[in-house]
Amino acid sequence: MNIQYKFLNRHVVITGGARGIGFEMTKLFLSSGAHVSVWDYAQDNLESARRELSAFADKVHFAQVDVSKAASVEAAAQQLPWPIDTLINNAGITRDKSFSKMAQEDWQAVIDTNLTGVFNVTKTLLANFKTDSTPKRIVNISSVVALYGNFGQTNYVAAKAGVIGMTKTWARELSRKGFTVNAIAPGFTLTPMVEAMPAEARAQIEQKIPVGRMGMPIEIANAAAFLASEEAGYISGTVLSVDGALVV
Numbered sequence: 001m002n003i004q005y006k007f008l009n010r011h012v013v014i015t016g017g018a019r020g021i022g023f024e025m026t027k028l029f030l031s032s033g034a035h036v037s038v039w040d041y042a043q044d045n046l047e048s049a050r051r052e053l054s055a056f057a058d059k060v061h062f063a064q065v066d067v068s069k070a071a072s073v074e075a076a077a078q079q080l081p082w083p084i085d086t087l088i089n090n091a092g093i094t095r096d097k098s099f100s101k102m103a104q105e106d107w108q109a110v111i112d113t114n115l116t117g118v119f120n121v122t123k124t125l126l127a128n129f130k131t132d133s134t135p136k137r138i139v140n141i142s143s144v145v146a147l148y149g150n151f152g153q154t155n156y157v158a159a160k161a162g163v164i165g166m167t168k169t170w171a172r173e174l175s176r177k178g179f180t181v182n183a184i185a186p187g188f189t190l191t192p193m194v195e196a197m198p199a200e201a202r203a204q205i206e207q208k209i210p211v212g213r214m215g216m217p218i219e220i221a222n223a224a225a226f227l228a229s230e231e232a233g234y235i236s237g238t239v240l241s242v243d244g245a246l247v248v
């Protein structure tokens with residue numbers, strides 16, 4: 001059973017909110033009473049999310065945004081239908097290759113989306129936050145690999161470690177202004193990307209996870225909802241691992 005969050009009168013932007021972990025967050029925040037603006041660059045993901053969320057039509061807003069492009073982010077910020085109080089930087093991609101085979105383009109694409117994207121969106125949306133006493137929350141989705149490295153992920157690990165650095169810096173700069181800023185470090189989570197892996201590779205990974213299984217997207221969404229809640233108001237600058245004890 002899910003914890004009951006109270007997000008009435010809360011207004012949330014979720015990047016990459018149309019699929020996978022982000023879509024699970026979109027559903028959880030909507031069903032807890034929030035208004036949600038789903039920012040995603042994939043039109044097909046946006047369309048299927050829109051179909052699935054037809055029951056929330058008056059509370060959900062969709063925008064096709066490429067977080068890696070400042071102009072796209074600025075245009076979307078101008079179209080936001082309401083001031084916001086919560087931002088979840090979740091959009092992310094992978095371009096995995098061993099370091100010796102990793103091309104400059106693989107490096108740049110991942111840095112542009114996973115690191116610069118978080119910078120672009122947060123910097124732009126600071127001006128769209130409510131100015132009243134509503135709790136203000138920024139939750140950045142990093143990864144457990146940012147904490148211990150991972151074969152074949154130089155670009156991704158660098159970006160996700162950078163996200164943790166920005167989280168800590170923004171916690172220092174913004175907490176006095178009514179924000180909390182935190183990161184989540186998910187472990188292996190069963191999204192379409194992971195489901196597509198061969199069963200043998202999945203089984204090998206699961207053997208290494210003390211809890212004995214991969215995480216579910218709703219388990220990451222629940223962590224984001226907790227950090228976004230009013231009750232988490234004294235938690236800022238932290239990195240919450242949600243990884244089944246993979247890294248302890």
Ligand SMILES: NC(=O)c1ccc[n+]([C@@H]2O[C@H](COP(=O)([O-])OP(=O)(O)OC[C@H]3O[C@@H](n4cnc5c(N)ncnc54)[C@H](O)[C@@H]3O)[C@@H](O)[C@H]2O)c1
Binds near residue numbers: 016039042045189
């Ligand atoms: N799945 C995992 O095991 C896992 C583990 C650790 C961290 N994460 C992180 O969690 C987040 C979500 O991952 P997921 O597995 O749900 O991925 P996913 O690929 O299923 O969904 C990502 C969504 O982000 C969107 N997106 C990608 N690039 C974008 C851009 N430039 N602008 C706007 N939208 C963009 C995609 O269209 C997609 O809808 C990512 O940041 C990922 O790095 C995932």
